[in-house]
Amino acid sequence: MKYLYYPGCSLEGTAAEYDISTRAFLEAAGVELTELEDWTCCGASAAEAVSELLSYALPARNLALAEKMSQDSDLLVPCSACYLNLKKVEVKAKEKAAFREKINRILAEEDLLIRGKTRVRHLLDVVSRDLGAERIKKHVTRSLEGLTIAPYYGCQCLRPYRVFDDPEAPQSMAPLIEATGAAVHPWDMGARCCGASHMSTKQEVALELVGAILKAARGADAVATVCPMCQMNLEAYQAKVSENIGEAANITIVYLPQLLGLAMGLSEKDVRLDLNLAVDPAFRTKLP
Amino acid sequence: MSTALAETEETVEKRADDLAPVQEMVLACIQCGTCTGSCPNAFAMDRTPRQMWRLVLTGRKEAIFSSQTFSLCSACYQCTLRCPRGLPLTEAIGRLKQIAAKERLPRYKKSTRFYESFISSVRRHGKVREMEFMTLYFLSMKNPFLPLKFSSLGVRLMGRGKVSLQVPSRGKRPLEYLFKKVEEMEADG
Numbered sequence: 001m002k003y004l005y006y007p008g009c010s011l012e013g014t015a016a017e018y019d020i021s022t023r024a025f026l027e028a029a030g031v032e033l034t035e036l037e038d039w040t041c042c043g044a045s046a047a048e049a050v051s052e053l054l055s056y057a058l059p060a061r062n063l064a065l066a067e068k069m070s071q072d073s074d075l076l077v078p079c080s081a082c083y084l085n086l087k088k089v090e091v092k093a094k095e096k097a098a099f100r101e102k103i104n105r106i107l108a109e110e111d112l113l114i115r116g117k118t119r120v121r122h123l124l125d126v127v128s129r130d131l132g133a134e135r136i137k138k139h140v141t142r143s144l145e146g147l148t149i150a151p152y153y154g155c156q157c158l159r160p161y162r163v164f165d166d167p168e169a170p171q172s173m174a175p176l177i178e179a180t181g182a183a184v185h186p187w188d189m190g191a192r193c194c195g196a197s198h199m200s201t202k203q204e205v206a207l208e209l210v211g212a213i214l215k216a217a218r219g220a221d222a223v224a225t226v227c228p229m230c231q232m233n234l235e236a237y238q239a240k241v242s243e244n245i246g247e248a249a250n251i252t253i254v255y256l257p258q259l260l261g262l263a264m265g266l267s268e269k270d271v272r273l274d275l276n277l278a279v280d281p282a283f284r285t286k287l288p
Numbered sequence: 289m290s291t292a293l294a295e296t297e298e299t300v301e302k303r304a305d306d307l308a309p310v311q312e313m314v315l316a317c318i319q320c321g322t323c324t325g326s327c328p329n330a331f332a333m334d335r336t337p338r339q340m341w342r343l344v345l346t347g348r349k350e351a352i353f354s355s356q357t358f359s360l361c362s363a364c365y366q367c368t369l370r371c372p373r374g375l376p377l378t379e380a381i382g383r384l385k386q387i388a389a390k391e392r393l394p395r396y397k398k399s400t401r402f403y404e405s406f407i408s409s410v411r412r413h414g415k416v417r418e419m420e421f422m423t424l425y426f427l428s429m430k431n432p433f434l435p436l437k438f439s440s441l442g443v444r445l446m447g448r449g450k451v452s453l454q455v456p457s458r459g460k461r462p463l464e465y466l467f468k469k470v471e472e473m474e475a476d477g
């Protein structure tokens with residue numbers, strides 16, 4: 001299995017462990033990644049709030065780079081915001097010639113071109129459908145039996161495009177967690193919004209949303225995420241949330257590839273668990 | 289009529305033009321309220337999403353842009369997914385955010401400056417540099433106490449080597465052509 005790889009800006013900074021664990025876990029599972037050469041920012045949630053055309057042009061440049069490297073490829077994206085921005089342009093470019101023409105007028109200045117050939121794939125899509133729980137199970141050398149994990153999907157890998165999972169009641173992480181030997185925490189908060197960038201500009205609102213999620217996660221040993229924004233919101237504000245809801249909201253928050261990597265025999269160092277902001281000592285003790 | 293007043297009316301008219309494409313996007317709204325019932329941020333809004341779409345359709349610009357409703361959208365796409373008329377509601381909200389940014393409406397300064405600082409860092413380097421972006425945001429807000437709100441997280445991130453102190457710097461500006469071309473095409477309409 002081979003994919004082009006778009007890490008995105010967060011994975012080079014605050015979400016370094018997501019990048020490192022994604023690469024390490026996929027390599028251990030026999031997946032080959034080639035990083036997209038010369039990639040640039042997808043626009044995050046900022047471009048859409050500033051200019052519509054810019055919000056298409058920024059991801060489009062990356063899709064054009066992917067087409068330059070390979071005529072017809074799958075571009076693997078771990079960040080849900082990057083995924084959605086790139087996906088939007090993929091869908092529009094496939095559907096509308098006028099859209100392609102407009103975008104290509106911009107990209108022409110750099111001799112780039114989009115034809116709408118690249119398939120944008122979220123990491124969870126690739127892991128749950130291409131790789132699959134059965135194959136992961138064969139790689140498991142350290143069973144995580146005894147741990148209970150709450151699968152947290154967030155929003156933008158599920159909505160608005162119905163690609164690999166039910167956008168209201170997602171299930172794709174459950175078999176992956178079970179493959180590690182861990183149990184799945186029963187809850188219905190997996191597809192609820194974490195507040196995204198409100199955490200920086202309207203913090204009291206985001207803290208309410210995160211509070212409800214962390215409260216519902218009680219009983220689990222950890223929450224598994226597939227997005228750097230979700231991860232940050234759930235792990236970095238637990239003290240404030242505890243104060244808000246009047247009870248301890250502390251819980252371990254890990255990226256899904258960290259969890260799968262650990263089960264496949266990678267060390268805590270390999271998946272850089274030391275970089276996470278919320279790892280409960282009890283979680284470490286329970287790790288076999 | 290004073291010049292100041294004339295300018296105000298011109299601004300209002302301009303905003304009406306900007307609103308037209310948004311009205312078109314939600315023209316088929318039946319006011320069922322599924323958007324409100326699906327919105328995780330509705331509890332914090334002064335007007336519900338359903339009410340806001342009605343204001344958009346009736347062209348009540350002043351009411352729309354004196355409310356925080358659209359700026360409280362966190363782009364979870366729950367309303368877009370569930371809308372029985374299949375309307376692109378999250379995208380329409382993006383357009384309202386763009387109008388607020390373009391007109392530099394002071395009421396939305398926090399979100400607008402936040403997004404603009406992010407984009408400004410991307411324009412300099414092609415990728416966002418998280419510490420530079422936050423520094424630009426603090427500078428644009430001109431509030432000496434704002435950085436304190438983020439300082440404890442900043443220290444935790446620095447301790448892990450995830451971010452480092454970055455003074456806004458000049459770079460190779462690999463995306464300058466793209467930004468310029470977008471601006472040029474937008475000016476041409």
